[in-house]
Amino acid sequence: xxxxxxxxxxxxxxxxxxxxxxxxxxxxxxxxxxxxxxxxxxxxxxxxxxxxxxxxxxxxxxxxxxxxxxxxxxxxxxxxxxxxxxxxxxxxxxxxxxxxxxxxxxxxxxxxxxxxxxxxxxxxxxxxxxxxxxxxxxxxxxxxxxxxxxxxxxxxxxxxxxxxxxxxxxxxxxxxxxxxxxxxxxxxxxxxxxxxxxxxxxxxxxxxxxxxxxxxxxxxxxxxxxx
Numbered sequence: 001x002x003x004x005x006x007x008x009x010x011x012x013x014x015x016x017x018x019x020x021x022x023x024x025x026x027x028x029x030x031x032x033x034x035x036x037x038x039x040x041x042x043x044x045x046x047x048x049x050x051x052x053x054x055x056x057x058x059x060x061x062x063x064x065x066x067x068x069x070x071x072x073x074x075x076x077x078x079x080x081x082x083x084x085x086x087x088x089x090x091x092x093x094x095x096x097x098x099x100x101x102x103x104x105x106x107x108x109x110x111x112x113x114x115x116x117x118x119x120x121x122x123x124x125x126x127x128x129x130x131x132x133x134x135x136x137x138x139x140x141x142x143x144x145x146x147x148x149x150x151x152x153x154x155x156x157x158x159x160x161x162x163x164x165x166x167x168x169x170x171x172x173x174x175x176x177x178x179x180x181x182x183x184x185x186x187x188x189x190x191x192x193x194x195x196x197x198x199x200x201x202x203x204x205x206x207x208x209x210x211x212x213x214x215x216x217x218x219x220x221x222x223x224x225x226x227x
Contacts, residue, residue, distance in 0.1 A: 014132035017151040018125050030222045040119045044126030047076040066186035070161055073123055074179060077165040113163040114221040117214060120162015124154035149207045153189050156210035157182040185210050
């Protein structure tokens with residue numbers, strides 16, 4: 001098969017989770033404006049370039065690479081949330097938004113971890129989409145596997161980082177724990193995927209189980225808010 005055709009196929013596979021998440025929110029009738037959705041994806045794509053810049057000035061290890069990628073995601077989400085606050089546009093409108101109100105200053109309240117998780121999940125998928133294209137151009141050998149596992153991994157880690165970014169002002173310690181958990185999951189995935197002698201299925205299990213817990217948190221919280 002032509003290399004360019006394979007690359008487009010892999011990008012299509014990597015983009016499938018993006019469409020599935022949007023379909024999930026539409027079918028569940030959760031409030032998710034399309035511009036908000038697209039800007040979350042864009043912030044995740046931009047985070048990849050921040051991570052690459054940070055990696056140029058840091059040791060090339062599995063742990064450092066995980067930390068720089070999550071740090072790049074955190075910085076972009078903080079910028080994204082700040083822009084939303086300045087524009088007066090915060091969490092999407094609807095029952096979930098009305099249930100998530102406090103006297104805390106700013107658009108993102110102290111209870112808005114769920115919408116931070118949504119933003120982070122989408123940012124992670126945007127990150128994975130661009131990363132899959134990069135890997136496809138550089139090394140086809142590992143790209144097929146990453147196309148099926150990178151999106152769940154980055155989505156899961158992004159959800160945790162997004163929640164950390166949303167509540168870091170009012171709850172810095174829980175936010176730090178969320179960020180560190182994302183970095184730890186990411187580092188374990190890198191370790192199990194790239195080192196010889198470790199079954200690849202373990203990396204797949206980590207990626208999908210971490211994504212599953214994030215999806216359950218988001219779905220359960222937003223469903224309860226609707227009721």
